[in-house]
Amino acid sequence: MIEHRPDAATAKQELTAKYPSKLAKKRGQQMVANKVEDGNVVPEVLANSRTAPGIITQRGCTYAGCKGVILGPTRDIVNITHGPIGCGFYSWLTRRNMTDPGPDGENYMLYSFSSDLHENEIVFGGEKKLEAAVREANELFHPKAISIFSTCPVGLIGDDVHAVARKMKEELGINVFGFSCEGYKGVSQSAGHHIANNQVFKHIVGLDDQVRGQKKFRVNLLGEYNIGGDAFEIEELFKRCGFELVATFSGNSTYGQFANAQTADLNMVMCHRSINYVAEMMEKKYGIPWIKVNFVSANATAKSLIKMAEYFEDAELLARTKAICEEELAKVEVMRKKYAARTHGKSVVLFVGGSRAHHYQELFKELEMKVLAAGYEFAHRDDYEGRKVLPTIKVDADSRNIEELHVEKDEALYRAYLSERKERLEAEGYTFSDYAGMMPEMDTDSLVIDDISSYETEKLIELWKPDVFCAGIKEKFVIQKMGIPCKQLHNYDVGGPYNAFRGAVNFYRDIDRMANSPVWKLTLASWQEESVESASPVLEPALA
Numbered sequence: 116m117i118e119h120r121p122d123a124a125t126a127k128q129e130l131t132a133k134y135p136s137k138l139a140k141k142r143g144q145q146m147v148a149n150k151v152e153d154g155n156v157v158p159e160v161l162a163n164s165r166t167a168p169g170i171i172t173q174r175g176c177t178y179a180g181c182k183g184v185i186l187g188p189t190r191d192i193v194n195i196t197h198g199p200i201g202c203g204f205y206s207w208l209t210r211r212n213m214t215d216p217g218p219d220g221e222n223y224m225l226y227s228f229s230s231d232l233h234e235n236e237i238v239f240g241g242e243k244k245l246e247a248a249v250r251e252a253n254e255l256f257h258p259k260a261i262s263i264f265s266t267c268p269v270g271l272i273g274d275d276v277h278a279v280a281r282k283m284k285e286e287l288g289i290n291v292f293g294f295s296c297e298g299y300k301g302v303s304q305s306a307g308h309h310i311a312n313n314q315v316f317k318h319i320v321g322l323d324d325q326v327r328g329q330k331k332f333r334v335n336l337l338g339e340y341n342i343g344g345d346a347f348e349i350e351e352l353f354k355r356c357g358f359e360l361v362a363t364f365s366g367n368s369t370y371g372q373f374a375n376a377q378t379a380d381l382n383m384v385m386c387h388r389s390i391n392y393v394a395e396m397m398e399k400k401y402g403i404p405w406i407k408v409n410f411v412s413a414n415a416t417a418k419s420l421i422k423m424a425e426y427f428e429d430a431e432l433l434a435r436t437k438a439i440c441e442e443e444l445a446k447v448e449v450m451r452k453k454y455a456a457r458t459h460g461k462s463v464v465l466f467v468g469g470s471r472a473h474h475y476q477e478l479f480k481e482l483e484m485k486v487l488a489a490g491y492e493f494a495h496r497d498d499y500e501g502r503k504v505l506p507t508i509k510v511d512a513d514s515r516n517i518e519e520l521h522v523e524k525d526e527a528l529y530r531a532y533l534s535e536r537k538e539r540l541e542a543e544g545y546t547f548s549d550y551a552g553m554m555p556e557m558d559t560d561s562l563v564i565d566d567i568s569s570y571e572t573e574k575l576i577e578l579w580k581p582d583v584f585c586a587g588i589k590e591k592f593v594i595q596k597m598g599i600p601c602k603q604l605h606n607y608d609v610g611g612p613y614n615a616f617r618g619a620v621n622f623y624r625d626i627d628r629m630a631n632s633p634v635w636k637l638t639l640a641s642w643q644e645e646s647v648e649s650a651s652p653v654l655e656p657a658l659a
């Protein structure tokens with residue numbers, strides 16, 4: 116911890132001081148000193164804008180967002196990467212998505228399927244090889260569905276994955292569909308999320324109309340990916356309260372859940388950036404309203420559960436949910452006090468994801484730590500400033516590159532009573548279809564940085580020396596070599612679950628261990644006087 120940190124405006128100047136003027140101007144628009152004014156009005160931040168060439172970014176590619184984030188956690192769809200082996204291999208199970216293989220045991224998440232394109236296909240086309248790969252996967256596993264993901268070379272040589280998918284669907288008699296999610300297609304992985312949402316909605320949602328399980332309190336959870344077992348914690352709570360979880364998009368999910376998702380009465384959006392498109396399309400087509408929830412942190416979990424229960428206007432459900440929250444919050448509070456006594460006053464910065472940098476601030480608040488700065492890798496302005504700015508977001512060429520599905524009301528399946536309930540509750544002050552964004556909940560004078568670069572990460576550590584840095588695997592070891600513990604919030608290192616009540620306690624414990632471990636004081640950072648290079652080596656006598 117350092118006593119006198121430069122303020123956010125000074126830090127911003129320092130971070131951009133060495134850039135050429137054009138780049139400094141652009142980065143200046145992507146970094147703002149936060150200021151929360153009446154009506155939760157915050158400064159505008161430039162987001163979802165291409166990273167300048169030469170900058171080392173945290174971002175992933177469009178293919179990674181489509182295949183890795185959205186479809187990766189679904190266990191019984193064979194996901195074939197159409198491309199050179201590297202794209203498939205390096206996106207294989209890196210996020211620690213967990214699943215329950217269920218009674219059928221059908222789980223393809225442990226495999227990496229690829230058409231394995233070589234030079235020959237790059238020159239002469241890869242469609243035949245892709246067809247062979249789809250046939251082979253079908254013969255070996257007999258899955259319900261096979262999906263095909265396009266990588267950069269596929270877009271460059273012009274293979275038509277959708278034509279192959281249509282042909283194989285007819286030949287094999289199972290659902291086969293493709294994604295035009297070439298890595299270069301968008302600004303970041305965010306484009307891949309949108310493409311994945313569109314195709315899952317178009318090819319799967321609505322295929323199965325049978326209402327299974329409990330007839331009432333039916334919900335879908337959107338934007339939860341079961342990292343480290345998070346979904347298992349949430350699912351258990353839903354059961355205890357009395358909600359029937361129809362589908363999760365897509366932690367611990369199955370093809371059958373997606374196909375049946377339109378039978379739910381409420382959609383809850385957790386990661387707003389990656390999945391709001393599905394919520395919007397389901398509301399238009401089936402009349403299912405959506406609300407924003409957050410199961411990261413004990414208080415946020417209780418708030419979300421109670422909001423879900425209020426929606427169903429059932430006194431018994433609400434009373435049971437409130438009682439469970441009260442009981443769990445009391446247990447968590449004992450542990451929170453124990454850990455907060457050790458983490459109180461420490462500082463943290465979070466640069467991760469498109470919602471995680473916001474959601475995890477709740478847990479740090481519970482640990483009584485100060486959030487100095489935060490930002491996203493792939494968010495859009497509404498994730499920072501709230502959905503109220505949606506009408507003012509300029510649609511650029513990159514956004515136009517992603518298909519906008521034209522969705523219409525399904526006259527047979529649209530449930531008007533759900534939209535009537537929405538209207539009634541809205542009149543009573545209940546909020547639907549809204550996300551207030553990250554910045555209104557951050558302190559004035561904290562620093563918000565979109566798409567932080569590797570250089571800025573190092574500079575920020577030099578300036579502010581936070582006690583904990585939250586980021587991903589690409590940044591982790593650079594940060595730790597500077598003597599600052601780094602918590603990965605994409606895959607939790609080897610930790611988790613961190614969601615819901617028990618998950619919150621796991622997080623308190625892990626952050627306490629990191630923030631208070633003496634090991635970091637033994638690491639020489641680059642700003643320290645005696646650098647590693649200049650320290651005298653201590654050699655074994657035989658080598659001296």
Ligand code: SF4
Binds near residue numbers: 179265266267
């Ligand atoms: S950027 Fe292109 S080549 Fe790289 S992993 Fe993504 S799809 Fe593959």
